[in-house]
Amino acid sequence: MSRPQELVEDQVELDEEIISGNGEVDEVMDEVDEGYTSSTPTSTLTWISWFCSLPGHEYFCEVSEDFIEDDFNLTGLNTMVPFWKEAMEMVLDVEPDEDTSKIPDVSIVEASAELLYGLVHQRYILTRAGLQSMVDKYENAAFGVCPRVYCVGCNVVPCGRSDLPGIDTVKLYCPNCNDIYSPPSSRFQGVDGAFFGTTFAHLFFQSYRELSPAPFWKPSSSTESSLSPGRSPDSVNSSQRPPFVNPNPHGGQKRPEGRIYEPRIYGFKVSERAKSGPRMQWLRLRPQSPEELDMVDWRGRWIDDEEYGDVDDDDDNEEVDKQMEDFDPVKLP
Known part of the structure; x- marks a missing residue:
């Protein structure tokens, strides 16, 4: 008869523990209701x-x-x-x-x-705090890399083709080739490009020049060897190259990738005069030295060129002024 008595005592102790546990839970819930604080992740998810x-x-x-x-x-x-x-x-x-x-x-x-x-x-994202938040994502390659082969995995940033919603979906801007691409995944096709706008991508690299590639690029022996048959651009170890130092403080502070694809048939270049030849390759060309950047004015014209000298600028200004002087508004009856 002693064993059933022990079972009854154990059952009583379990009941007391359950009651005390419920009481503690009730107290915790009362504290949560009073102070609006909880350790659960769903309560802090905005x-x-x-x-x-x-x-x-x-x-x-x-x-x-x-x-x-x-x-x-x-x-x-x-x-x-x-x-x-x-x-x-x-x-x-x-x-x-x-x-x-x-x-x-x-x-x-x-x-x-x-x-x-x-x-x-x-x-x-155009403010200081917003740009800093996007910098963290950019450095972690959260936006992906450029799909162009000769950009060698350059990180991209999101951008839009319009500031008004409903025009186009989000695109990705590459600072190396200065072109935009569609995101590789279809889950981004429902994101409006206006949510990032047309200004952010360029203001981002103007604010953080150390993340932008330099505007000039000079081919080296290692680059030429990497373009030889049977070797890819990724085969060249970046650690073997000396650290990049940009002498121009107004340009980007990162080593650019300036290689351009050349169509070839049996090893011979396809002529630009051919109907199927390459077109507009100069859009991706970069000057070979920062000194070439200082040889043009703010209009992109050669400074020492007589054809586009200051005389033409003065003539253009005179023509503009003359047109404004000859302007006669229509007189209403």
């Missing part, structure tokens, strides 16, 4: 963090709520985003008002919130 973590949104950075709450940063956006108030409340995780019951569908507000955040994101 709408902005959730939006940036979605598949296909890896190019976005998290915009600070202080930037969104500043009315100056939102100038003109209220006319572009439908359901402005409801979209702002969703982005900032604010409890909606009772008037939101008039909205026919919540998906409409979600689309407006995505549009609002994208347009705010376009302006945020």
